[in-house]
Amino acid sequence: MENSYVWTERYRPKKFEDVTGQHDIVRRLKALVEQKNIPHLLFSGPAGVGKTTLALVIARELYGDDWKQNFLELNASNDRGIDVIRNEVKDFAKTKGLANIPFKLILLDECDALTKEAQQALRRTMETYSSSCRFVLSCNFVNKVIDPIKSRCAIFKFKPLRKEDLIEIVKKITKDEGLVVNESTITRLYELTGGDIRQLQNVLQSCASTSKTITEKEIDEFASKNESKDVKEIVILALNKKFILARNKLLDTMLNNGLSGIDILKQIQREIMELDITDDKKLGIIERCGEVEFRLVEGANDNIQLEALLAYIARN
Numbered sequence: 069m070e071n072s073y074v075w076t077e078r079y080r081p082k083k084f085e086d087v088t089g090q091h092d093i094v095r096r097l098k099a100l101v102e103q104k105n106i107p108h109l110l111f112s113g114p115a116g117v118g119k120t121t122l123a124l125v126i127a128r129e130l131y132g133d134d135w136k137q138n139f140l141e142l143n144a145s146n147d148r149g150i151d152v153i154r155n156e157v158k159d160f161a162k163t164k165g166l167a168n169i170p171f172k173l174i175l176l177d178e179c180d181a182l183t184k185e186a187q188q189a190l191r192r193t194m195e196t197y198s199s200s201c202r203f204v205l206s207c208n209f210v211n212k213v214i215d216p217i218k219s220r221c222a223i224f225k226f227k228p229l230r231k232e233d234l235i236e237i238v239k240k241i242t243k244d245e246g247l248v249v250n251e252s253t254i255t256r257l258y259e260l261t262g263g264d265i266r267q268l269q270n271v272l273q274s275c276a277s278t279s280k281t282i283t284e285k286e287i288d289e290f291a292s293k294n295e296s297k298d299v300k301e302i303v304i305l306a307l308n309k310k311f312i313l314a315r316n317k318l319l320d321t322m323l324n325n326g327l328s329g330i331d332i333l334k335q336i337q338r339e340i341m342e343l344d345i346t347d348d349k350k351l352g353i354i355e356r357c358g359e360v361e362f363r364l365v366e367g368a369n370d371n372i373q374l375e376a377l378l379a380y381i382a383r384n
Contacts (some may be wrong), residue, residue, distance in 0.1 A: 072089065075241065075270070075271075080121055080124070081121055081125060081239060082125065082128060083125060083128070083129070087118060087125065088229070088233045088237050089117070090122070093122070093224045093226065094122070097122060097125075097224070099129055101129045103128055106126070106202055107202070107221065107222045108132075108194055108198075108205070109205065109207045109221055109224065110194065110207070110218060110221035111123070111204065111206045111207070112207050112224070112225050112261070113227060114208060114226070114228055116261075116264030116266035116268075117263065117265065118224055118226060118265070120175070120206060123141075123173075123175045123204040123206065124175075126173065127139040127175075130167075130169050130173065131165075131169060131173075134167050137167075138165045138172045139172070139173045139175070140172070140173070141176070141177065142175070142176050152188050153182075153190050156196065157174060157190070157285070160174060160364075161196075162196075162197055163200065164200055165200070171199070171201050171202050172200065172201050173201070173208065174203050174204070176180065176203060176204070176206065177206045178206065178208070179206060179213060180207035180210070180212035181340075182361055184214065187217060190203075190217060190291075191214070194217070194220055195220070204367075205217070205221060206372075219249055226273075229263040229264075229265055230263070231258050232245055232357060234258050234263065237268070238254050238268070239266060241269070245276060246277025246279040247280050247282060248281040248282065249282045252284055253284050257271065268350060271290060275290055278366065297342070298320075299332060299335040299336060299339055300343075302317045302318050303336060303339050305317060305345065306372040306378045307381060309382045309383075311378060311379060314382070315375055315378055316374045318332070318378065319371065321372070322371075329370030329374055330364055330365075333357060337354060337357050338376070340357075344354065345358075352380075353380070353384075356377060358375070360373045360377050
């Protein structure tokens, strides 16, 4: 049964001592847990850097074997409205815990996805039931959380894992799973995942399903990063004012590689910085990339936004 686990769960730390990276945050949280009294917590940072993992470690350290009875985990991106706060969260918060600890723990993941009305209801719940419940709020963008909630929490800002931390994690996995991974492959993994350990573990597990020796080529093939040369060609075509050819190449690259608009945009940003064009032109394009990324995050159409970006590059 152990072999059926996904590696993100199999290698999820169970204790503070097992956590790699985020050393200052781990030290402070461990001290709070040892006092058996924690404030409301707000964890912010990119995906895959340990926010949910540390919330689970806190629950295990506080409650021991009974942690599941005193811990509620909800993902706010699934239930964004006020009803989830009024019903599930409030019902759990208003009852006393079963352990020696006088409060229970609620992890509200991706709380920045909550509507403003739901966040106001959450603020009131945090005030009313602070004696019987503590909240651990997790988000990617702390600026999307209303100020009254932030003022009631101790805020911990997580960073992407350093390369040294990632090497430590990869070596543990390769030792346990009998894999062969050289230093250049680890460097490629770091470049690809950007410190997102969850993505790293998924890439490793997928590549290990076909070979125990993992190379840079296999990493690139799995992650569909061989299209970087296509993205460079797209940008060059646009710079040479061949908009229709650039647009057709863009659509083919996205379709053939199953890429999202954000994936393409990030590669365009990297390619622009490497090309031999004036700094003023680079500045203008990078600025426009920022506008396009904001629109994509807000739900705009990938194809239309990227075509608009190519049109801007071709006209300037």
